[in-house]
Amino acid sequence: MTEGPIAAGAHISYNEPVLELQFPVIWKTITSTIVKMVNILSVDLLALATNPAYLSSLVTTNVSNPTAISLLAYNSTFTANVLGEGVTARQLYNLDYQAFHEMGTYNKKTNSMYTTSNYISLDNPINVTILDLGNNYSISTTRYSNLHEPNGGTNWYPPGTSPSNGTTPPRLLFCDEGDFTNPSSLVSVDPATNTSKVILNNFLGRNFSSLNDVRQHPETGDLWFTDADYGFYQNFRPVPTIPKQVYRFNPSTGEIAVVADGFDQCNGLEFSPDLKTLYVTDTGAQHFSPNQTRPATIYAFDIFDGGKRLKNRRTFAYADSGFPDGIHTDMDGNVWAGCGDGVHVWSPEGTLLGKIWIGITSNNFAFLPGKVLVFSNAQLWIVENVKAVGREICRDFSVCGDTDMLY
16 A cells, blocks of 8 residues: 545546546546456365465465455365356456445445445545446545544435335445544435435443444344444544443434443444344454454354344354454355455354455455455455355345345
């Protein structure tokens, strides 16, 4: 990386027409490195068990400027059931700033994917990057009012709207980490009109630390979200005054409750496709600096009491590289997480099935129909012809494949 995020309203594309944005537009053209590969490698677990350097014989583990993906199969089902036949992978962008850090949420009305950039300074706040899926993945960037330092997010149906008629979610929901002036909050954005609204900015009068990620429960409509300390660690939020916890918020009534605590840094969260399990990542291995003796762990909880409470906390998986950050599930119940060398995929039982390996940290990723977008800050990657179907694909894209689930 040679510079921080670009100014608000800057547009980055292959000289494609600009979207109508909230701020004046400045043109900037980036030459992207395009690499296409089909490279599925089988990992010999017995060889790895007695040779810590084994993986370096399969892939180049010291990557300073990555341009290629390797698909590592730790289990035969990764190739047969998760990736499928004919899978390909390539790099879409390699920029000079970190546009592809978190979120990764699709809006059907704009036919675009929204990501958030990495934080650099209060003088140049976090941008929202817009990836136009109907225009050869061209990108632009903007900022929204009421949104100061956005991180994770999701699609959501505000009170009074529902998927009962088959409509896709009308709005985006951002976790705004806040800054020294503005509290951390949940912010609703209509990307078609660029209007925004704060829907939550405190826990019964107490400030959050840095809201990190959020999901809407498909049946209750409640918002489940995590609160971590990364605004403090990155020096744009005050000293935390509240524990690291998972919350449930009813946007219709205003009811809010803590549903889980005891984390070092709770981060990403996701429901299983049957809505019986909640997965929460703990990225405690990264505070002001890395420390791999702290958690790099995914915890699983049983959901009960009509989708309102959690029980039976247990360790689901531990990442062997970096820490699991953004997390999603597919319709087979497999658990995917962005980790220190790419995206890792576990079975519902917690068996590591394989990796989308890029050699550097992937903080998050996103499912498209038949595809997966992988974010690694300055780089954006795409894996195509993927068999796995993300849990929210039907809801977001109205493409349900062999399932008639609306969520």
